[in-house]
Amino acid sequence: MAERTTSDEVMSRSELATYLSELSHRFEDSEDGVDVPVGNKTVSLGRSDDVSVSVDVVERSSRLRGNRETVTVTMSWKPES
Template structure:
């Protein structure tokens, strides 16, 4: 069984930086961590070592203009 919680939003750069700092603070704690996803809080149980992948995409299109994106993927086997 897989549960998925997803939330999409727009925020300014400062708000996004604050959200990333909150995530970083939670990762620095020992044991479980609470992550806010939209109006829901999800409790996760990461181990001391996690796998991470960062991807940057830069696209240029005459019709649609330039577009850039940053994807961050972090995963692990849950430690309960």
């Protein structure tokens, strides 16, 4: 069974930089796993030395809606037993 926790919010560039920096430190500093803040909740994930990373960038231009750019970063791993 899969559990999904999602949060959509608007942040300033500075707030986003702080969030990503703190998330980076959590991955780097944790010995057992990583606690990921998602909205008003924290999700505890298992530890793995290797992480698969996929980065997807989409640039769209539309006369009606204007330009839109999206960056999606997906990280996945199998937690160590």
